[in-house]
Amino acid sequence: MHPIFSNLRRLGLYLLSWIPIAGMLAYLLTIPGQLSMREAAILSIPLSLIYAFICLSSWYSCRGNPLEKYGLGRLIATHVTAALIASVVWGFAAAGMASSLSKMPSFPELNTRFRPAIPVIVGSGILLYLLSVTFFYIVIAVDLSRDAEARVMQASVLARDAELKALKAQVNPHFLFNSLNSISALTTSDSAKAREMCILLGDFLRRTLGLGEKTAIPLEEELSLIHAFLAVEKVRFGARIQMEENIDKSALDAPVPPLLLQPLVENAVVHGIANLVEGGWIRLSIQSQENGDISIVVENTLDPEAPARRRNGVGLANVRQRLQARYGSRASFAVKAGAEAYTVTLTFPAERKLQTT
């Protein structure tokens, strides 16, 4: 749809902008010295009106020849040719108008006196046409950038949604009910341990609580969330969980999306440890690399013949999504299911400053 025709208000504004052009044209027509100011004004008003509409057509040739698609040579050739044609047509129209006016007694011999002004008409026609080409290219560029802006907005809204969904899905009911069941068991056999378990569970839940409003937390906070989670799981699984950590302290102040790693550790427990009669290990490695990236590996033992878990890998998909949403192509995420170990590796750029908390 034509941006000017599609809207009456815009069309009105556009035509208004041609009033000074008509004035300028009347002035130019008097320069060769043959026309009076009155005659020039009478000619220039309808001529400007005609040309205003001719220039609107340049929008179509701008649309058909996008700046980013064609070379400068082709663009200049196309638009200059169009400008020549438009202004010659305009020149003929002007000559026709002058000769019909000359039949009236009040404009004696207007057609011959008008002739020296024809180059003025054609010359200003070319310039005006090219001006309209520039104008429409600007209109198109503004539209494009507005579209891009809308897309970026939409993408960030989607990312935020995905994040919130992930966070809501976080405190896994299976984990919560099993932990409560452990407490229930301990109340009669070891009440001190039961109280300790309540405190550990409370600590973990409290840490996950306000995370929904945050876009990033220091890696250190995420690590202590993992420790709180594992403290609870250690009560349930006892000696079946062995945790090994290899952590580069210099990476710990980097901001990360909240709950980036905890789901990975939870998966390691649910899909690894919980399927092993004798238990197994979870290895967590956090390293700063020379190029400034942070590389994190979560690895766990697994039973390759374990029964299919009745909860699908939503956690993993969420982590990947949120990593993508925040870092785009600067992040990588890889999963390797080996014969005896399951390894998730992620790298992402360390952003030194934490802007929002």
Added chain:
Amino acid sequence: MNLQDGQKIRAIIVDDEELARQVIREFVGAHPEIELVAECSNGFEAVKSVTELKPDLLFLDIQMPKLDGFEVLELIGNDLRVIFVTAFDRYAIKAFEVHAVDYLLKPFGADRFEAALNRAKQRVAAGKPHRPPAELAAAARPPSQFLDRIAVRDGTRVYIVPVAKLDYVEAQDDYVALATEGKKHLKQQTISSLESALDPSRFLRIHRSFIVNLERVVKVEPYAKDTHVAVLQNGTQLPVSRAGYARLRAFLDR
């Protein structure tokens, strides 16, 4: 479990978490009529203990190492009462309701425990058997999740057959024979219920009595009027019915 007066109910607890077993042990302790004969911490142990000890009642967790609760149930038959014990499992709980299976949700108190126990006893008195275990397992599976392995039992030994290694399935009365790697394992299940649990893009019912792993089929040849045979990689020939041939064609034309 047809109990004589004074005869004890022999029970087994199956759960991989020590603390979870401890809760049930404590509640069972208040019932002198129940005798705890074993505790198991994984599915293999459970099948072994049930086969050897023939208990009357089983407290069965769902998520465990080696075999999950449903696989255990499929392997031990349905001549004992089972009370499922789980923390959270949307689909399983729905299936328990539909199939009138007793269950306990962790954490549970003594009142819930008593109620589940009483229901289990009443069902024994009414002589109502469980629905076929495979049907319950199928109902409890999350939608659009197909079987990726089948557990079979030979005496006290349990074999896991990954469905990728399955060549074909043959119906034999109330059983299905699973042909894999040159061996055949028998399992008590109807071929229709197994068919509905297998991924239809990988397994096809080619005959009233046969389901074939499509990856194994080398060629399909005409046999007699209106029938064909499917030849597998290892040379096995399976009959293909007219309807089976139409399904096979529809699959190949896709």
